[in-house]
Amino acid sequence: MKFILFCQNNYAFGILEPIKQVLETKNHDYIWYIEDKTDKDFPYKSDNYTNSISDLETYDSDVIFVPGNQVPHYLRGLKTQIFHGLAGEKKGHFRIRHYFDLYLTQGPYFTNTFNHLKSIHKDFDVIETGWPKLDIYGKDKNIYNEEKQQLLKMHNAKTLLLYAPTFSPKLTSAPHLISQLKTFASTNKDYLIFLKFHPLMATEWIEKYQELAANTSNIIFQTEKNIIKFLLMADIMVSDTSSVIYEFLLLDKPAITFNNISKEIHWENSNDFNKLEELIKNNLQEDPFAESRAYICQQFHPYNDGKSALRMVEATEDYIKTNGVPSKRKLSFTRKLKIFSIFGRPSKQN
Known part of the structure; x- marks a missing residue:
């Protein structure tokens, strides 16, 4: 399988690094997406990485792990929200932006709310896995x-x-x-x-x-x-x-x-x-x-076994085994325009 580790900010490196380790252990192929503004801080320069969204289109991924709020809807792959924090009280934490196929939640406090939102929107799935950034607590x-x-x-x-x-x-x-x-x-x-x-x-x-x-x-x-x-x-x-x-x-x-x-x-x-x-x-x-x-x-976060990253990777493997790779996301015209303004338009027709 092919994975994208999608980073818009440098705090994402520490969240995604445990997933990178699991992908290497499982011999999965992966590429980092790093925005130009954070390139100087990127600590894994020997890994496969890019600053170009068009490179990601060519890469043709199966899964995209996103610890942020946006991801280009036109990229191939199971668009997977893994979150950049635990502060549910902050504005926007539970906002559904319709960019994601799968939400991997940290614990019951988050899972319960996203399952409720799933029953309303009916266009994404929710699986509780724990949060990879905290795997070191258990290791x-x-x-x-x-x-x-x-x-x-x-x-x-x-x-x-x-x-x-x-x-x-x-x-x-x-x-x-x-x-x-x-x-x-x-x-x-x-x-x-x-x-x-x-x-x-x-x-x-x-x-x-x-x-x-x-x-x-x-x-x-x-x-x-x-x-x-x-x-x-x-x-x-x-x-x-x-x-x-x-x-x-x-x-x-x-x-x-x-x-x-x-x-x-x-x-x-x-x-x-x-x-x-x-x-x-x-x-x-x-x-x-x-x-x-x-x-x-x-x-x-009731997980102290240091295996949240592993659960995340296995959740996406199982999801694709059962459902295949989602073909596209249904987005409003306004949402599409926002993605175009942030990441540019696709270089190939979607």
Whole structure:
């Protein structure tokens, strides 16, 4: 079988990499699609990859794995949505855009809603598989322990705090926490603070936090694209309305958010930015939401076997064995125009 790993943003690399490994193990053929803007960040240059949609038309795939919201409707292949996060409360997470034949969901919270939407639209299927980005949790969650201990020793620190805000201007805490983080770092030298920003974060705030890190000995601005490493290393995380909160909670560690918009919050959430230090210390010492985190594990991602990528590949294999490769998607004229505006028109008639 032939697979496309479809990347519009660099955060997709870490989501698709476990699938790539499964495809290699099964001796399937695959090609990465990488947009020009992320080419410089692509870590698998020895793999087969392209920046050209016309190359994908020629490739004639059987399956397209998409951790994003759009995919050209005119490409051949089972168009498979695998998602780029776990934040169901974010605008658009459950929006049906009609580009996908198959939704591979992370856990019951997502599966139940997409099955309901399936009963309405009747033009896609839903299979629960877990999420490949988190396969490392079931395989080697302690992989960075030695590096963490070396960093803590180097900075004479005891605790590693991760600050990972979202990029959305309406939801991000970045403009509101910069002075509080500066104060916290200066008065709590036993903390090492990692800053990990979303690649779409406004340049203004990236630059301001880079300057803060450059002038503060116990703050490090991380530029590595895949946040998983820092989730595994951190003892506690601070964020806002970001999917990464759920990824962190699945490690059974305390998290703090500011002005989170979720309807169901199973962690510490506050609208008072000045309470940063108090909340950090209380959650580390008392961990008041330890029992609440069990809900997230059960509903959002109940898989800890490290085999979600394998389930995804096998789900598409079984789907095609039963149904064949879908010939085309029925889209409205408006949806087709949107795809043409993003990816261009097909080079061959569809």
